[in-house]
Amino acid sequence: MKVRAHMSMLFHLDKCIGCHTCSIACKNLWTDRKGAEYMWWNNVETRPGAGYPTGWEDQERFRGGWEYKDGHLDLRLHSRTQGLFRLFFNPALPSLDDYYEPFTFRYSDLFTAPEGEDQPTAIPVSMITGEPMTPEAGPNWDDDLSGSPLYAKNDPNLKALDPEVRAQLEEIEGVVFQYLPRICNHCLNPACVAACPSGAIYKRAEDGVVLVNENKCKAWRMCVAACPYKKVYYNWATGKSEKCILCFPRLETGQAPACAHSCVGRIRYMGVLLYDADRIPEAAMVPDEELVESQLSLILDPFDPEVIAAAKAEGIDEGWIQAAQKSPIYKFVKVWRLALPLHPEYRTLAMMFYVPPLSPVVSTVEKAFRASQGNGGLVRLDLPETDLDFEVYAALEKARMPVKYLANLFAAGNEAHIVPVLKKMLAVRILKRQESLEGRPTEKALKVLADAGLTLEEAEAIYRLTTLPTLEERFVLPPYHREMAAEVWKDPLAHKGEAGLGYIQPPLRGE
Amino acid sequence: MNWNALLFAVFPYIALTLAVAVTAYRMVYRPFSVSAQSSQLLEQKRLFFGSTAMHWGLVIVLLGHLLALLLPKGLLLWNAVPLRLYLLEITGLGLGLWALFGTYVLLARRISVARVRAASTPMDYLVLVVVFVSALTGVLTAVLYRYGSFWFPAVMTPYLWSVLTLNPRPELLQDLPFWTKLHVFNFWLFLALFPFSRLVHIVTVPLGYVVRPWQIVVWVRKLAR
CATH class of the missing domain: 1.10.3650.10 (nitrate reductase domain like)
Incomplete structure (x- = not known):
C-alpha cells in the first residue's frame, strides 16, 4: 500500500443553477490573456448538449483516454512510436473551430462613429485577427438548450437510450436539462501525461494536481488530443499547452480554487482523499461495468489505523490526515456513496466527483x-x-x-x-x-x-x-506549509542585496 | 580575402558558433522560448499537406546528406551500378520536390490564412523563406548538375570536413555553379538563424518518449532537494 493524498473537488449537480460564475472567476484569474482567449479551464455545459469543445465526448474522433483490450491498457491516441511519427501533424487535434473563434466587440465605434441617422453599433471582431467576423459558435452556444435540434441531439450520451425514452426527452412539454460544470479532473491515470512526448506534464505527488511544465513543453500538442475531457488547451500565441491548475497557488495559501469559492449555488466542495497509488494500474484495467467500483476502492479510509500509519510512512503529515478525515468529498464519495466520477469509461480515473442531479x-x-x-x-x-x-x-x-x-x-x-x-x-x-x-x-x-x-x-x-454547510465545511483545506516548502525551492538569502525581481521573462511567442 | 572565403570559410564559423552557443543559452536560460510553435490549432487542412511534406522530405534528405558526409566511399560504391545511382537520384529528387511543395504550401498558408498570419512573427516568415530557398536550390542542383550523389563525395564531403576540422578549404567550392553555392551558403544561413528562431525545436525531438514510463509523478519537495 502506497498512500498518497489528493485534492479533490465535488460538484453537487442538484444544486447547480448554471450561472457560469465559476467560469468567469476562472477566466478573470487565469485565461484573460493573448492566446488563451478561447480557453475555459472551467466551463459549464447544458446537458443534453454537445458541450465545449463541441462534441468532446466523441472519442472516435478525438481519440482521448485509454483503451482496455486483451489485458493491455493503451492510449487511444497513439503508441509511443506512432506518437513520434505524428509530431508534424496530429490528426486527432481539435481545431479552433471545434472550440470557437474568440470575439469581442469594437466598442470604440460607439464613440467615434460620425454623426448620422442611425445608432452606431459595436461590430464583433475576432480576438485573434482583429478583423470583423460573424460569431458562429461559442463556449455556451447551446446554453439552456438553445439550438437544441442542432446541439442536444448530437450528445453522444444519448446513444443507447431507448427510442421511447429519447422521444420523451425531446418532447417539448417534458423538455429537461441539467448543468455540467467541468474543470480538469486531475486524473490518477492521466492520458495527457502519458501522451506528452516531451514529458512536460506531471502529477504532483503531494496533492495530485496535474500540471504542465511550460519550460519543457515543446508544442507537440499530443496532450490536447489525448485528454478525453479536452481540458488541456494549446496557447496559439506562446506555443505552449495550458490547463487548469486547480488554483494551486490559492490552495497553498489556504483558499479554495476560484471557481469553487465564487460558486453562487455553493455546489462545490473541496477536500483531501487518501488513495493507494500502488493499485492504480489494476484499477484501470477492469471491464467497463466494474470501473466505478474499482476506482472507488482506491480511495482509502482515513480513519483506518493501518492507512494512517502507511500515510505517515509516505511523509503525509498529521494536518493532511486530519483534513482527509474531515473531507466532505470522502463523505459524499465513500461514506454515503452519492458521488461518481465523470465518464469512468475513459479509464483516466478522474478525481473530481459529481453528485448526479x-x-x-x-x-x-x-x-x-x-x-x-x-x-x-x-x-x-x-x-x-x-x-x-x-x-x-x-x-x-x-x-x-x-x-x-x-x-x-x-x-x-x-x-x-x-x-x-x-x-x-x-x-x-x-x-x-x-x-x-x-x-x-x-x-x-x-x-x-x-x-x-x-x-x-x-x-x-x-x-x-x-x-x-458553512464555508469551512465545504472547503476542508489541508495545511500546505508553504513556509516550510519555500526555502526548499529557493534559498531566501540567495537574492539578498540584489535588485529583487530578477530577470522577468515575458511569456511571448518565442522569447 | 575574396567573397568565396568570406561566405564559405568565415561565415560558416560564425553560423556554427551562434548555432551552438545561442542554442545552449536558450535551452538553459530561456527554456520557455523553445517551442515548435505549432499552428495546427488555427488551421488544419493546409498544414497537413504542407507540414507533413516539408518535415519528412527535409528530414530524409538531410539524413541522406549526413550519410554522404559520413560514408562517402559507401555512397560511391552504391553508385557504381547505374541502376542504383538512378534509384538514389530519383528518390532524392522526389523527396526534394515533396519538401519544396510542402514549404510552398506552408509559406502560402502563413501569408493567406488570416488566423495564422495573426500569430506569425517576422522570423516565422524568414525561416520558411530560408527553408524554401534550401529546397529550391537543392532541387535545381539535382536537376541541372547531375549527378549530385556522384560528385558530392568528391567536393562537398572534403569541404564540410575541412570546416568541421577547423581547416577550411573554401577553394573547393570556387568553381561550383551559382545555385549550388547558394544552396551551401543558405545552409550556413539556416544554421545562423537556427538559435534565434523556432528552428531550435529540431534539437528537442523527443526520442526519449519511446522508452519513458507512461506516467510522471513529481514530488515537488523531494525534487528541490
Missing part, C-alpha cells in the same frame, strides 16, 4: 394519466399531495432526465450505480418534507429511508452538508 418525474406520470383519461393537452396531476413524493421515488425509471443518460455520464452506462444515488437523495428529500409538513419523520418516510439504505442520522448529515 434529481429531476422532476411528473411529466411521464402526467402523460400516463392523460392517456388513461383519453384527452390531450396538459393536465394537472391529480394525485394526493402526500403520495406525490412516493410516486417519484417509485417511478425512478420514468424520471425526465433518464437514468440511462446519467449512467452514460457518470457510470460508464451502468444504471445500477445511478439508481441507489437518486434513491438516497430522494429519500432525504421525502424525509425532510415530511418532517416539515408533519413535524416528525412519518412512517412512510422512514420506510423509504430504509429502502434507500440510509439511517436517520445519515440522512440528517447528508441534508446538513447538502443544504446548510
Whole structure:
C-alpha cells in the first residue's frame, strides 16, 4: 500500500443553477490573456448538449483516454512510436473551430462613429485577427438548450437510450436539462501525461494536481488530443499547452480554487482523499461495468489505523490526515456513496466527483394519466399531495432526465450505480418534507429511508452538508506549509542585496 | 580575402558558433522560448499537406546528406551500378520536390490564412523563406548538375570536413555553379538563424518518449532537494 493524498473537488449537480460564475472567476484569474482567449479551464455545459469543445465526448474522433483490450491498457491516441511519427501533424487535434473563434466587440465605434441617422453599433471582431467576423459558435452556444435540434441531439450520451425514452426527452412539454460544470479532473491515470512526448506534464505527488511544465513543453500538442475531457488547451500565441491548475497557488495559501469559492449555488466542495497509488494500474484495467467500483476502492479510509500509519510512512503529515478525515468529498464519495466520477469509461480515473442531479418525474406520470383519461393537452396531476413524493421515488425509471443518460455520464452506462444515488437523495428529500409538513419523520418516510439504505442520522448529515454547510465545511483545506516548502525551492538569502525581481521573462511567442 | 572565403570559410564559423552557443543559452536560460510553435490549432487542412511534406522530405534528405558526409566511399560504391545511382537520384529528387511543395504550401498558408498570419512573427516568415530557398536550390542542383550523389563525395564531403576540422578549404567550392553555392551558403544561413528562431525545436525531438514510463509523478519537495 502506497498512500498518497489528493485534492479533490465535488460538484453537487442538484444544486447547480448554471450561472457560469465559476467560469468567469476562472477566466478573470487565469485565461484573460493573448492566446488563451478561447480557453475555459472551467466551463459549464447544458446537458443534453454537445458541450465545449463541441462534441468532446466523441472519442472516435478525438481519440482521448485509454483503451482496455486483451489485458493491455493503451492510449487511444497513439503508441509511443506512432506518437513520434505524428509530431508534424496530429490528426486527432481539435481545431479552433471545434472550440470557437474568440470575439469581442469594437466598442470604440460607439464613440467615434460620425454623426448620422442611425445608432452606431459595436461590430464583433475576432480576438485573434482583429478583423470583423460573424460569431458562429461559442463556449455556451447551446446554453439552456438553445439550438437544441442542432446541439442536444448530437450528445453522444444519448446513444443507447431507448427510442421511447429519447422521444420523451425531446418532447417539448417534458423538455429537461441539467448543468455540467467541468474543470480538469486531475486524473490518477492521466492520458495527457502519458501522451506528452516531451514529458512536460506531471502529477504532483503531494496533492495530485496535474500540471504542465511550460519550460519543457515543446508544442507537440499530443496532450490536447489525448485528454478525453479536452481540458488541456494549446496557447496559439506562446506555443505552449495550458490547463487548469486547480488554483494551486490559492490552495497553498489556504483558499479554495476560484471557481469553487465564487460558486453562487455553493455546489462545490473541496477536500483531501487518501488513495493507494500502488493499485492504480489494476484499477484501470477492469471491464467497463466494474470501473466505478474499482476506482472507488482506491480511495482509502482515513480513519483506518493501518492507512494512517502507511500515510505517515509516505511523509503525509498529521494536518493532511486530519483534513482527509474531515473531507466532505470522502463523505459524499465513500461514506454515503452519492458521488461518481465523470465518464469512468475513459479509464483516466478522474478525481473530481459529481453528485448526479434529481429531476422532476411528473411529466411521464402526467402523460400516463392523460392517456388513461383519453384527452390531450396538459393536465394537472391529480394525485394526493402526500403520495406525490412516493410516486417519484417509485417511478425512478420514468424520471425526465433518464437514468440511462446519467449512467452514460457518470457510470460508464451502468444504471445500477445511478439508481441507489437518486434513491438516497430522494429519500432525504421525502424525509425532510415530511418532517416539515408533519413535524416528525412519518412512517412512510422512514420506510423509504430504509429502502434507500440510509439511517436517520445519515440522512440528517447528508441534508446538513447538502443544504446548510458553512464555508469551512465545504472547503476542508489541508495545511500546505508553504513556509516550510519555500526555502526548499529557493534559498531566501540567495537574492539578498540584489535588485529583487530578477530577470522577468515575458511569456511571448518565442522569447 | 575574396567573397568565396568570406561566405564559405568565415561565415560558416560564425553560423556554427551562434548555432551552438545561442542554442545552449536558450535551452538553459530561456527554456520557455523553445517551442515548435505549432499552428495546427488555427488551421488544419493546409498544414497537413504542407507540414507533413516539408518535415519528412527535409528530414530524409538531410539524413541522406549526413550519410554522404559520413560514408562517402559507401555512397560511391552504391553508385557504381547505374541502376542504383538512378534509384538514389530519383528518390532524392522526389523527396526534394515533396519538401519544396510542402514549404510552398506552408509559406502560402502563413501569408493567406488570416488566423495564422495573426500569430506569425517576422522570423516565422524568414525561416520558411530560408527553408524554401534550401529546397529550391537543392532541387535545381539535382536537376541541372547531375549527378549530385556522384560528385558530392568528391567536393562537398572534403569541404564540410575541412570546416568541421577547423581547416577550411573554401577553394573547393570556387568553381561550383551559382545555385549550388547558394544552396551551401543558405545552409550556413539556416544554421545562423537556427538559435534565434523556432528552428531550435529540431534539437528537442523527443526520442526519449519511446522508452519513458507512461506516467510522471513529481514530488515537488523531494525534487528541490
